[in-house]
Amino acid sequence: RKEVEQDPGPFNVPEGATVAFNCTYSNSASQSFFWYRQDCRKEPKLLMSVYSSGNEDGRFTAQLNRASQYISLLIRDSKLSDSATYLCVVNKRVNNQGGKLIFGQGTELSVKP
Amino acid sequence: GAVVSQHPSRVICKSGTSVKIECRSLDFQATTMFWYRQFPKQSLMLMATSNEGSKATYEQGVEKDKFLINHASLTLSTLTVTSAHPEDSSFYICSARDWGDSYNEQFFGPGTRLTVL
Numbered sequence: 001r002k003e004v005e006q007d008p009g010p011f012n013v014p015e016g017a018t019v020a021f022n023c024t025y026s027n028s029a030s031q032s033f034f035w036y037r038q039d040c041r042k043e044p045k046l047l048m049s050v051y052s053s054g055n056e057d058g059r060f061t062a063q064l065n066r067a068s069q070y071i072s073l074l075i076r077d078s079k080l081s082d083s084a085t086y087l088c089v090v091n092k093r094v095n096n097q098g099g100k101l102i103f104g105q106g107t108e109l110s111v112k113p
Numbered sequence: 114g115a116v117v118s119q120h121p122s123r124v125i126c127k128s129g130t131s132v133k134i135e136c137r138s139l140d141f142q143a144t145t146m147f148w149y150r151q152f153p154k155q156s157l158m159l160m161a162t163s164n165e166g167s168k169a170t171y172e173q174g175v176e177k178d179k180f181l182i183n184h185a186s187l188t189l190s191t192l193t194v195t196s197a198h199p200e201d202s203s204f205y206i207c208s209a210r211d212w213g214d215s216y217n218e219q220f221f222g223p224g225t226r227l228t229v230l
Contacts, residue, residue: 043206043221044157087156100147101208101219105156 003027003102006088010108017078021107023071023088031099032091033064035073037084038106044087047073078111085109115141117209119222126197127230133193134225136207142187143209147219148180151204163190197229 006023013019025033033050048055050062050071061074071088088104116139126132136146144165149157161171161182169182181193190209194201204226208219 041204041224041226043224045221046218100159100162102159103156 001026002105003092004088004090004104006086006104007107008105010110012110012112013078014112015078015080017111018074018076019078019109020075021073021086021088021109023073023104025069025071025088025090025102027090027092027102028069030069030090030092030102033071034089034091034101035060035062035071036087036089036103038087039084044089044103047086075109078109080111080113083109083111115139115209115211115220117143117207117220117222119207119225121225122223123226123228125228125230128198129196131193131195132197132227133191134205134207134227136190136192136209136222138188138209138211138220141209141211141220143190143211144187145210146184146190147208147210148182148190148192149206149208151206151224157206160192194227197227199229202227202229 004025035047036044037047038044048057050064052064054063059076063072085106085108087106090102091099093099118137120135146163148160151157160175161169163169163182163184165184171177184190204224206224207222210219
């Protein structure tokens with residue numbers, strides 16, 4: 001079983017739609033959680049961190065359920081520019097050091113006019 | 114925000130040659146740098162964790178003699194793919210973690226696309 005699993009996608013949605021991505025992680029020692037965005041043939045870029053209380057950044061809302069080991073990302077009023085691959089990422093502590101990032105396989109989003 | 118550069122951005126080489134990729138943190142000191150590999154339609158896979166002044170820690174299944182990592186300063190780590198073969202063709206991405214960042218955010222370089230003929 002993969003440590004971080006995401007909806008396989010792709011998601012094809014019209015502009016203005018609301019779209020939700022789900023992610024589960026298997027390691028309960030995971031400490032911090034992120035959503036990254038990756039455009040084609042580019043490096044991943046941090047979209048937002050995910051906090052237990054849930055957090056929002058404009059049209060983006062992230063939720064974390066530690067008990068269920070579940071993370072979600074909601075995008076409202078989607079734009080053409082939101083088209084990308086969304087990566088669910090978990091930071092796992094290693095030997096009292098900063099830890100390492102474990103990436104999900106990503107969910108591809110395509111927003112159409 | 115913190116900037117990480119990689120060089121070269123793209124390299125094409127013949128099978129059997131060695132390729133060196135540089136990763137630099139431009140405006141912060143990075144005690145730890147990470148090297149990832151990404152094959153088409155797959156996610157980033159961590160290859161190794163590079164700590165300044167010490168040996169790199171390799172993930173399971175990654176050959177340390179084939180992927181040589183050097184982290185000689187707080188702003189530079191290098192990855193050398195020795196005797197590259199076509200199956201090593203991939204997108205190699207480094208990231209760096211700020212010395213003073215307790216939240217441990219990683220900043221990614223733009224990646225190096227390696228094609229081995």
